[in-house]
Amino acid sequence: MRREEARDLLAEVREGETRARRTLDPFLGGLLLIWGTVYLAGYGLVTLRSPLAGPAWAALSVAGFLLSYGLGFRVAGHLRTPSGRALGALWAGFGLAFLALVLAGDRLADGAFSLAVNLLVGLALWQSGVLLARPPATAAGAALMLANALLFAYLPGIYAPALAGAGLLAAGAGLWMVRRGLR
Amino acid sequence: MAFDELIHQPTRLRLMAYLAGLGPDARVEFGALKRALDLTEGNLSRHLAKLEEAGYLAIEKGYVKRRPRTWVRLTGRGRDAFAAHVAFLEELLKGGDR
Secondary structure: OOHHHHHHHHHHHHHHHHHHHOOOHHHHHHHHHHHHHHHHHHHHHHHOOOOOHHHHHHHHHHHHHHHHHHHHHHHHOOEEOHHHHHHHHHHHHHHHHHHHHHHHHHHOOOOHHHHHHHHHHHHHHHHHHHHOOOHHHHHHHHHHHHHHHHHHHHOHHHHHHHHHHHHHHHHHHHHHHHHHHHO | OOOOHHHHOHHHHHHHHHHHHOOOOOEEEHHHHHHHHOOOHHHHHHHHHHHHHOOOEEEEEEEEOOEEEEEEEEOHHHHHHHHHHHHHHHHHHHHOOO
């Protein structure tokens, strides 16, 4: 066998490995699309001072969770991998933490609910990026955690519109990942 | 480090690389595998049968929502053979023709 042939065959190996690494990208993209849309609509209504903002947040959160878990079950119907299982457990933990915050409800100080939820989302995104070896997702999680804290502490006036904008970016990135995965 | 005639075929090499890349104990459904590797049903079936015969893959039948599904999993033997073949190719690339 010649070196050229070995090089071509190793290219096939890298191609197979790349496809394997991207297998869960449509799932991660779907999560970004769902939660980006929830943020865009929810914080968008808060920015517009809509009286519907409160009930809309509750409805959007429930819809977001149902769609996320539906997506997870759909993926598990044709693919079961160690990283997929870890991702499912991670987001189930996020759901539990979110429920704990909802139960704490009125006892939280003003704005603390949003601050805590966004820190959890940022952390879940960071860990998803680590699990799937996707540095952009890890970076996005870190950026969300930092921006969330800084805006909350120093620029509360633009907290809601900034997170609506972040939602738009996340939804766009998610749509791109889903479309790339479907090709 | 060992040359493996069976894995050497390019499509089977890519198939093994994909399954190895999913991680240990990963299982993938036949249709998803076909889409992931852009293969036809007949082509994929033929390659899977050869690799299963060698003990490199395990093919399991099951049901999801009452629909029959075929799951494909890389065995420990398959993982070892794949790793050895890739090591052979890498060594060849470093060393020279054989």
